Amino acid sequence: MDVIVIGGGIVGVATAYQLRTAGHRVCVVERHATVAQGATYGHGGIVLPTPLDAWFGPTFLGNRRGVVYRPGLKSSARRFARRLAQLQAPEAFRDQWLRLRPLVELSREAIASIEAGFHLEFEQREGVLHVTRQPREWEQVQSALDLLREFEMHHHVLSASECADIEHSVPAEPAFAGGVLFPRERTANCPLFTKLVKQVLDEQGGVQFLFGRAVEAIRLENQRAAVELAPAEGERKSAREVDVISCDAVVVAAGAGSAPLLEQFGLSLPLHPIRMLSLTAPIAYEECTPHLTVVDSIRRVSMTRMNQRIRVAGAAVLQPERELAKPLAEPLAEAGAALLAQATHDWIPGAAKISAAHEWEGLRLLSPDGLPVVGNAVHPRLFVNFGHGPAGWGLACGSAKVIADLVSGTTPSVPHDTLSALRAERFAN
Ligand SMILES: Cc1cc2nc3c(=O)[nH]c(=O)nc-3n(C[C@H](O)[C@H](O)[C@H](O)COP(=O)(O)OP(=O)(O)OC[C@H]3O[C@@H](n4cnc5c(N)ncnc54)[C@H](O)[C@@H]3O)c2cc1C
Incomplete structure (x- = not known):
C-alpha cells in the first residue's frame, strides 16, 4: 500500500520504518526542514518507562x-x-500499567531488532x-x-x-x-536515533521524506485517501490550487499537531x-x-x-x-x-x-488516562499514533509496529485489552 505518515518526529520515523519493513511504500510529510525538530529534539534520554x-x-x-x-x-x-x-490510587495505577506494559515490552523488542539489524550507535x-x-x-x-x-x-x-x-x-x-x-x-540520544533510522530508510529506499510542507487537511474516501498540503514557504496559491497527495492510508503521527488534524472528522480528543x-x-x-x-x-x-x-x-x-x-x-x-x-x-x-x-x-x-492514542480511527484508511507523553521515545518503536500490523491487516502482538485501551474512540464513552 501507499501510506502517508504525517510528522517526522521519533513516532513518525519509527512508523515509516515499520511500515516499510512490512512492505509498504511510505511518504513522511514534515513541516520542518528535517526530522526530530519537535518534542523529539529535547527528550531527557530515558529509553523505556518503568x-x-x-x-x-x-x-x-x-x-x-x-x-x-x-x-x-x-x-x-x-x-x-x-x-x-x-x-493515583494503587489499584487504578496497577490496572493502567497492566494495559501499557505489553506496549513497553513490544517496544523493547522493536528497538533491539533495529539496533541489532543495523548496528546503530546512538549514545x-x-x-x-x-x-x-x-x-x-x-x-x-x-x-x-x-x-x-x-x-x-x-x-x-x-x-x-x-x-x-x-x-x-x-x-x-x-x-x-x-x-x-x-x-x-538505558538512556540514549533520541534525535540521533531518529536521524539514524531515517538514514537507514534513505539507504533502503521505499520511504520518501517531504520536508518543509505542513498537512492542512486529510481526505478520506472509500477507495483512496489523500492529504492537502499548505503552500510551501514563499509559494503563493489561489484557494483552488491545493497540492494534494493521494495514498491508500494516512497515519497521523504529528505529536502536539495531531488533534487539530482530526477535528474535521468530529474527533475531539481530551488530550x-x-x-x-x-x-x-x-x-x-x-x-x-x-x-x-x-x-x-x-x-x-x-x-x-x-x-x-x-x-x-x-x-x-x-x-x-x-x-x-x-x-x-x-x-x-x-x-x-x-x-x-x-x-x-x-x-x-x-x-x-x-x-x-x-x-x-x-x-x-x-492523555487524561495516561495512555497514548494508537490504532485505527474513524475510517478504515485513517490511523493515529500520538499522545505518548513523557515516554514517546521509548514507546514509538512498539506503537509503530502496532500501526504497521493494523495497516497490513495483521493482528498486532499486544493483547486485545491493550489495543482497546489505546483506541482514539475510548474517550467517546
Ligand atoms: C523536555 C522533554 C523531555 C522528554 N524526555 C523524554 C524521555 O526521557 N524519554 C521519553 O521516552 N520521552 C521523553 N520525552 C517525550 C518525547 O520526547 C515525546 O513523547 C516524543 O518525542 C514524541 O514524538 P512525536 O514524534 O510524537 O512528536 P514530535 O517530535 O513533536 O514530532 C511531531 C512532528 O510532527 C510535525 N507536524 C505537526 N503537525 C504537522 C502537520 N500538520 N504537517 C506536517 N508536520 C506536522 C511537527 O513539526 C513535528 O516534527 C520528553 C519530551 C520533552 C519535551
Missing part, C-alpha cells in the same frame, strides 16, 4: 514539586490534571538510578515498587548510602529517603499538551559527573550524561490551552530553569556548568 516513569500514578502531577505552574480552578488544564489524578548507556528525598515521598513510590516486584523487573531498592556508593556523584548528605537502581534500563523544559550543560568537573542517569522520582527531573554534556529534563508547565501558542512567559521559563538547576545542584552537585546551559522547551501531548 512504573516509576509512567505519566500516571501516585507521583505524577500529584505533588507541586515537579510542576511549575498550576492554572485556575475552572480551566481545562485543571480538569485534565484532576482526571489524571484519579489514577546508549546502561543504568538508571531513581532517587527520592523525603520519607513521605518514599511512601508515594511504594505502589510503583509493588509493580516492579510483581512483574519481576530487574531492579534494586537502595538506601541513601547505597545510592551514594553506587553513584559517587550523588551525595549521601543531606539525608534522603532512598533510591531504586535499574541496572539494565492536553504539557510544556517541558530541558537544560543541556557542559560538564563542569569530570569527577562529579554521574555514570548512571539520575532521576528525581518526585520532581520528575532526569539528569543524563550525553557525551561531554549533561541533559537535565523535566519541569512540567501546565497551562490553559489558549496560552500554549504563545512563547512561555519569562517568569515561568525562569521558574522552570530554576527547578532543573536546583535538582542538578541537589543530586549531582558540581557536575554541570548550569550558567552555560542551553535552554530548550517543547510540548508533549498527554
Whole structure:
C-alpha cells in the first residue's frame, strides 16, 4: 500500500520504518526542514518507562514539586490534571500499567531488532538510578515498587548510602529517603536515533521524506485517501490550487499537531499538551559527573550524561490551552530553569556548568488516562499514533509496529485489552 505518515518526529520515523519493513511504500510529510525538530529534539534520554516513569500514578502531577505552574480552578488544564489524578490510587495505577506494559515490552523488542539489524550507535548507556528525598515521598513510590516486584523487573531498592556508593556523584548528605537502581534500563540520544533510522530508510529506499510542507487537511474516501498540503514557504496559491497527495492510508503521527488534524472528522480528543523544559550543560568537573542517569522520582527531573554534556529534563508547565501558542512567559521559563538547576545542584552537585546551559522547551501531548492514542480511527484508511507523553521515545518503536500490523491487516502482538485501551474512540464513552 501507499501510506502517508504525517510528522517526522521519533513516532513518525519509527512508523515509516515499520511500515516499510512490512512492505509498504511510505511518504513522511514534515513541516520542518528535517526530522526530530519537535518534542523529539529535547527528550531527557530515558529509553523505556518503568512504573516509576509512567505519566500516571501516585507521583505524577500529584505533588507541586515537579510542576511549575498550576492554572485556575475552572480551566481545562485543571480538569485534565484532576482526571489524571484519579489514577493515583494503587489499584487504578496497577490496572493502567497492566494495559501499557505489553506496549513497553513490544517496544523493547522493536528497538533491539533495529539496533541489532543495523548496528546503530546512538549514545546508549546502561543504568538508571531513581532517587527520592523525603520519607513521605518514599511512601508515594511504594505502589510503583509493588509493580516492579510483581512483574519481576530487574531492579534494586537502595538506601541513601547505597545510592551514594553506587553513584559517587550523588551525595549521601543531606539525608534522603532512598533510591531504586535499574541496572539494565538505558538512556540514549533520541534525535540521533531518529536521524539514524531515517538514514537507514534513505539507504533502503521505499520511504520518501517531504520536508518543509505542513498537512492542512486529510481526505478520506472509500477507495483512496489523500492529504492537502499548505503552500510551501514563499509559494503563493489561489484557494483552488491545493497540492494534494493521494495514498491508500494516512497515519497521523504529528505529536502536539495531531488533534487539530482530526477535528474535521468530529474527533475531539481530551488530550492536553504539557510544556517541558530541558537544560543541556557542559560538564563542569569530570569527577562529579554521574555514570548512571539520575532521576528525581518526585520532581520528575532526569539528569543524563550525553557525551561531554549533561541533559537535565523535566519541569512540567501546565497551562490553559489558549496560552500554549504563545512563547512561555519569562517568569515561568525562569521558574522552570530554576527547578532543573536546583535538582542538578541537589543530586549531582558540581557536575554541570548550569550558567552555560542551553535552554530548550517543547510540548508533549498527554492523555487524561495516561495512555497514548494508537490504532485505527474513524475510517478504515485513517490511523493515529500520538499522545505518548513523557515516554514517546521509548514507546514509538512498539506503537509503530502496532500501526504497521493494523495497516497490513495483521493482528498486532499486544493483547486485545491493550489495543482497546489505546483506541482514539475510548474517550467517546
Ligand atoms: C523536555 C522533554 C523531555 C522528554 N524526555 C523524554 C524521555 O526521557 N524519554 C521519553 O521516552 N520521552 C521523553 N520525552 C517525550 C518525547 O520526547 C515525546 O513523547 C516524543 O518525542 C514524541 O514524538 P512525536 O514524534 O510524537 O512528536 P514530535 O517530535 O513533536 O514530532 C511531531 C512532528 O510532527 C510535525 N507536524 C505537526 N503537525 C504537522 C502537520 N500538520 N504537517 C506536517 N508536520 C506536522 C511537527 O513539526 C513535528 O516534527 C520528553 C519530551 C520533552 C519535551
